[in-house]
Amino acid sequence: MNRRAKKSSSVTSRDVAARAGVSLMTVSRTLRTPDLVSPATRQKVETAARELKYVPDLAAGALSSKRSGHVAVLLPSLRHSGFLRTVDGLSDTLRANGYHLLIGDCYYSPEEQTELLRLILGRRPEAIVLVSSMDSPEARELLDQAAIPIVETWDWPSDPADMVVGFSQYEAGYALSESLIELGYCNIGFLGGPAHTDPYGEQRRKGHVAALEKAGLRADIHVTVSDTPMEIQDGVTGVSSLRRRFPETDALVCATDMTALGALTECQRRGWQVPGELAIAGYGNFDFAPHLTPALTSVKLPSYRMGKQAAELIVAQIDNGTQPADASRNLGFEIIHRQSTQP
Amino acid sequence: MNRRAKKSSSVTSRDVAARAGVSLMTVSRTLRTPDLVSPATRQKVETAARELKYVPDLAAGALSSKRSGHVAVLLPSLRHSGFLRTVDGLSDTLRANGYHLLIGDCYYSPEEQTELLRLILGRRPEAIVLVSSMDSPEARELLDQAAIPIVETWDWPSDPADMVVGFSQYEAGYALSESLIELGYCNIGFLGGPAHTDPYGEQRRKGHVAALEKAGLRADIHVTVSDTPMEIQDGVTGVSSLRRRFPETDALVCATDMTALGALTECQRRGWQVPGELAIAGYGNFDFAPHLTPALTSVKLPSYRMGKQAAELIVAQIDNGTQPADASRNLGFEIIHRQSTQP
DNA sequence: AACTGCCATGTTAACGCTATCATCGCATAT
DNA sequence: ATATGCGATGATAGCGTTAACATGGCAGTT
Numbered sequence: 001m002n003r004r005a006k007k008s009s010s011v012t013s014r015d016v017a018a019r020a021g022v023s024l025m026t027v028s029r030t031l032r033t034p035d036l037v038s039p040a041t042r043q044k045v046e047t048a049a050r051e052l053k054y055v056p057d058l059a060a061g062a063l064s065s066k067r068s069g070h071v072a073v074l075l076p077s078l079r080h081s082g083f084l085r086t087v088d089g090l091s092d093t094l095r096a097n098g099y100h101l102l103i104g105d106c107y108y109s110p111e112e113q114t115e116l117l118r119l120i121l122g123r124r125p126e127a128i129v130l131v132s133s134m135d136s137p138e139a140r141e142l143l144d145q146a147a148i149p150i151v152e153t154w155d156w157p158s159d160p161a162d163m164v165v166g167f168s169q170y171e172a173g174y175a176l177s178e179s180l181i182e183l184g185y186c187n188i189g190f191l192g193g194p195a196h197t198d199p200y201g202e203q204r205r206k207g208h209v210a211a212l213e214k215a216g217l218r219a220d221i222h223v224t225v226s227d228t229p230m231e232i233q234d235g236v237t238g239v240s241s242l243r244r245r246f247p248e249t250d251a252l253v254c255a256t257d258m259t260a261l262g263a264l265t266e267c268q269r270r271g272w273q274v275p276g277e278l279a280i281a282g283y284g285n286f287d288f289a290p291h292l293t294p295a296l297t298s299v300k301l302p303s304y305r306m307g308k309q310a311a312e313l314i315v316a317q318i319d320n321g322t323q324p325a326d327a328s329r330n331l332g333f334e335i336i337h338r339q340s341t342q343p
Numbered sequence: 344m345n346r347r348a349k350k351s352s353s354v355t356s357r358d359v360a361a362r363a364g365v366s367l368m369t370v371s372r373t374l375r376t377p378d379l380v381s382p383a384t385r386q387k388v389e390t391a392a393r394e395l396k397y398v399p400d401l402a403a404g405a406l407s408s409k410r411s412g413h414v415a416v417l418l419p420s421l422r423h424s425g426f427l428r429t430v431d432g433l434s435d436t437l438r439a440n441g442y443h444l445l446i447g448d449c450y451y452s453p454e455e456q457t458e459l460l461r462l463i464l465g466r467r468p469e470a471i472v473l474v475s476s477m478d479s480p481e482a483r484e485l486l487d488q489a490a491i492p493i494v495e496t497w498d499w500p501s502d503p504a505d506m507v508v509g510f511s512q513y514e515a516g517y518a519l520s521e522s523l524i525e526l527g528y529c530n531i532g533f534l535g536g537p538a539h540t541d542p543y544g545e546q547r548r549k550g551h552v553a554a555l556e557k558a559g560l561r562a563d564i565h566v567t568v569s570d571t572p573m574e575i576q577d578g579v580t581g582v583s584s585l586r587r588r589f590p591e592t593d594a595l596v597c598a599t600d601m602t603a604l605g606a607l608t609e610c611q612r613r614g615w616q617v618p619g620e621l622a623i624a625g626y627g628n629f630d631f632a633p634h635l636t637p638a639l640t641s642v643k644l645p646s647y648r649m650g651k652q653a654a655e656l657i658v659a660q661i662d663n664g665t666q667p668a669d670a671s672r673n674l675g676f677e678i679i680h681r682q683s684t685q686p
Numbered sequence: 687a688a689c690t691g692c693c694a695t696g697t698t699a700a701c702g703c704t705a706t707c708a709t710c711g712c713a714t715a716t
Numbered sequence: 717a718t719a720t721g722c723g724a725t726g727a728t729a730g731c732g733t734t735a736a737c738a739t740g741g742c743a744g745t746t
Contacts, residue, residue, distance in 0.1 A: 059402040
């Protein structure tokens with residue numbers, strides 16, 4: 001069962017044309033603009049194409065028409081399920097409009113991002129979606145020269161490159177901690193990754209700090225965990241470290257629900273009451289959040305919607321050639337209070 | 344800030360050649376086979392390329408060289424985090440070898456799969472990875488004609504199309520239920536999706552049934568939930584339905600950890616002791632499995648490794664032109680017993 | 687000095703498609 | 717009948733790159 005030649009003699013539009021007794025141009029037309037072809041001819045071509053199992057070479061078409069049919073998305077990580085929802089939203093809408101999605105994983109590294117960007121621009125994508133705040137000046141230059149629509153997501157940049165469909169991580173951080181303050185907590189800690197590898201977490205932390213300072217509360221309870229705070233284990237070790245260094249902490253905000261889960265289970269293991277002794281909240285409203293015991297307070301983010309609307313903006317701009325009026329959309333977030341932060 | 348012309352006058356290798364004072368062929372050579380170019384010339388070309396920010400058009404290169412540099416992967420769903428790990432493994436290895444990954448989401452539907460396959464074959468991928476057991480005859484035909492390496496994953500097909508890096512869902516199903524029998528459970532139920540939309544779950548269930556029958560136990564305790572058993576809610580409603588219809592059940596196998604989580608929390612809510620009254624186990628060993636209370640027994644699947652090894656097989660075959668000796672790899676699985684099934 | 691061989695570079699012709707313009711009928715208007 | 721217009725199809729010329737072959741120059745050999 002091991003055939004699969006190195007390269008098959010692929011069926012081309014010329015083959016189909018010969019079989020249908022027309023010119024290859026008519027084949028192209030039949031497939032792309034059937035209205036311009038007489039029904040009889042169309043019939044012949046379609047039959048021939050089916051019989052030969054013709055699959056048009058999109059790269060050739062792209063080269064000729066200068067439309068690659070590609071849209072690229074750059075992710076900080078493929079492991080983060082929230083980002084994946086965004087990819088999902090993109091994929092759904094783009095496919096429905098005839099585009100293919102190219103996915104690039106930057107491993108949370110600006111160098112990787114630039115390198116990958118260069119590589120991916122070689123595919124001449126018609127638009128680029130960035131889930132990633134860390135664009136280096138070099139990356140920015142590359143994007144500028146490419147002169148294609150850009151949509152930034154998962155953020156609310158002060159100096160947007162082009163379009164934006166996102167929300168403010170800072171505001172989310174501010175709002176969550178503010179609401180904890182309202183609930184009466186006053187020693188509120190933050191558990192997140194190092195600033196340079198976890199930019200979103202860092203922005204959330206900044207908002208968190210601002211809220212505490214505004215309320216006149218201490219803002220120095222901060223535990224830094226490993227590179228990308230998406231590992232449950234980070235929550236496990238993080239909460240232990242927190243309780244050792246800051247035993248007076250009464251509420252803990254975790255950079256993601258994943259770390260919150262770790263923190264939660266570690267508290268259970270150690271017999272620390274949640275929310276009695278320590279309230280816990282996270283970000284992302286992951287699937288499991290409402291199903292934990294206690295149910296986890298979390299900030300719901302517009303993950304899927306960002307992808308979907310980013311795709312819609314792209315399609316609209318490419319089709320119309322003009323940018324939609326509302327090409328900067330702040331989709332906000334929603335704080336969902338659950339048992340884990342009940343005073 | 345709205346520039347971004349419809350189409351920029353892209354820099355081509357001809358431009359670089361002119362600037363460097365060489366022929367465009369020398370530019371191509373400098374980039375692809377620098378050893379064949381004298382150091383002085385190479386220098387000139389590289390400088391010119393950098394100054395002009397030249398990004399080679401990979402589609403044009405693909406057309407000419409008949410090497411697209413694309414590898415495609417077809418997924419039943421983008422939502423399933425297990426599949427994502429596989430994509431991760433693919434992506435890592437393929438990128439390191441200069442390939443781009445095209446991702447297609449089939450929405451658990453054979454029609455979508457065939458349609459998507461046709462579309463994606465238009466990109467002339469150099470290999471295809473299938474995470475998906477449902478290839479229709481039509482899809483099979485398309486693949487045959489494409490004559491490219493195929494790697495099937497997440498399965499152990501009896502009639503493989505080409506290479507395989509997977510494991511047997513049936514055996515996993517058999518093994519898990521067998522181990523529950525050994526632990527002394529005798530009314531073991533199964534909670535999964537409908538056969539036609541959840542093929543993996545169905546195979547697991549068949550293995551499960553076989554194990555029960557072998558042991559002379561009843562094998563009719565079966566709850567069917569919604570289309571894709573990846574929703575926690577399915578576990579919630581599923582376990583209620585189970586307890587109503589089969590109150591004598593003492594252990595429940597869920598098609599995924601996601602449904603197991605739902606079942607677990609619903610049991611807690613209702614006050615049903617786990618594992619006292621009902622033992623619960625799942626598949627996938629999701630991140631949260633060891634962190635639940637009780638910790639969830641689960642079957643660990645080689646998600647990342649399948650992707651990585653699939654990519655390695657592909658690269659090896661394309662580079663060497665010959666198929667590696669061990670082009671069918673059963674990576675097995677591992678049953679991890681935890682508290683949720685402790686007798 | 688003429689010959690051989692090889693290295694560095696250039697020239698030409700695709701790759702498979704689409705844009706563009708040309709052509710050819712045929713129906714309708716004059 | 718001739719002119720006009722338009723719908724359907726065909727011929728041609730690229731798109732930006734690489735494969736394959738051609739060329740030219742220079743070192744080493746006899």
